[in-house]
Amino acid sequence: MTTLPLAAELPWLRPAQDAFNAALASDRLGHALLVQVSPGQGGQWLAVWIAARVFCRQVDPHRQMPCGSCLDCRRVMANEQPDLLRVHPIEDSKEIRVDQVRELSAELALTSHAGGRKVVIVSPAERLNRNAANALLKTLEEPSGSALLLLVTGEPSRLPATVRSRCTRLLPGPTNDDLFVSWLQAQRPASSAADWRAVLGVLGPQPLAALEADTAALGGLRRDTERALEEVMRGTLDVVDTADRWGKEDYALRVACVELWLIDRLRDWGRGRRSAAPKILFDALDHAREARQWAESPVNKPLAIERVLWRLATVAQTAGSQRPVG
Ligand SMILES: [Zn+2]
Structure with missing residues (x-):
């Protein structure tokens, strides 16, 4: 269509x-x-x-x-x-x-x-x-x-x-995100270049899909996902319940948000900013990329999400074990 x-x-x-x-x-x-x-x-x-x-x-x-x-x-x-x-x-x-x-x-x-x-x-x-x-x-x-x-x-x-x-x-001509962003802005000037960049970040390099997407809903989904990831690293997230929800609805979008968030955290670490143990982030990113490949398969999706979240949960466990008692 x-x-x-x-x-x-x-x-x-x-x-x-x-x-x-x-x-x-x-x-x-x-x-x-x-x-x-x-x-x-x-x-x-x-x-x-x-x-x-x-x-x-x-x-x-x-x-x-x-x-x-x-x-x-x-x-x-x-x-x-x-x-x-x-x-x-x-x-x-x-x-x-x-x-x-x-x-x-x-x-x-x-x-x-x-x-x-x-x-x-x-x-x-x-x-x-x-x-x-x-x-x-x-x-x-x-x-x-x-x-x-x-x-x-x-x-x-x-x-x-x-x-x-x-x-x-x-074959199409050469493409890149800048080209897609300027095209999207010409179609719908009300949204900023940053908005379109964020939408393409979640959907991948698909400008027509971006144009049809509900950008506000997509932004909300991304913020909700990021909030949950912060929580899992603090040890306050119900992993099984969250994985069950994400596995059943908007799975591919959730996984894309998780990947983007992990890449941002690894970038922070690369710039010398305080960040969680990179080994854990890299492992979680591997799990997330595997999970992305399962979007079209009948694999147990909540389980694929759980693997990512449990790996991130070890940040809280490690921090907890190092915290002085009393
Ligand atoms: Zn005609």
Whole structure:
């Protein structure tokens, strides 16, 4: 889903848009493109832009941009264009399944409604399960003449090499946090650069996700997490109860906040400021990074949080044992 208009300017995607236009103009467009941009950096938006660029009846001849206002552009944006097919993980499932790909192949075998191209957006493509990827491979090997497949992924290495090798890569330009922060400020000037930096800190380098995020709620979550971490180091936190809550709600965001906080504490220590035992902080950071990798897996999440918190709790125990009695 994207709420950005077709005319939005995402500077890091401009090279991909130019490459697409050039390929289209010289008739070198393959039948499958690997759009190597995560949805949070605009991969999904770029795929929709490409679809509009293909279907638009009033493309701006100089800028080579879809007009955004003709019937076809409006249909693309409203997800009502009959020759645009979308494949996403179905609700509650984290995977794109084989029957979805089979359905797609059947649709592609039919002629298009408007007699032109059909465009397919598969996003996020790394969610294709093994059978689905194999089924898609057949479509990629024997493409129907007019179809253009767009595989959107920020993690191309998670796709089988056989699928990747049959696609033309569409790459973004260079990115960094400064670029994202200035773009976010242009979209929503009411929030400061520091606010956006903090949001990107929690969400990772995902400006579109940041734009849709509730920045106030995110700030609150971060402060609440930091308060709990201070408490655990003083030995006053109910570790099991906290881990249980964090494991069940906003797990990935909590883990991101914990990582950021630990990195800040280690930075303090590096600058010679008073800090807890670095060994404990480093161990906790290792546990937090492991916990992050489990965000998408059925691993016992409260347990992963507990490991981090118990390690930090040893700060209080060590301090307690050294405190003079009486
Ligand atoms: Zn148009």
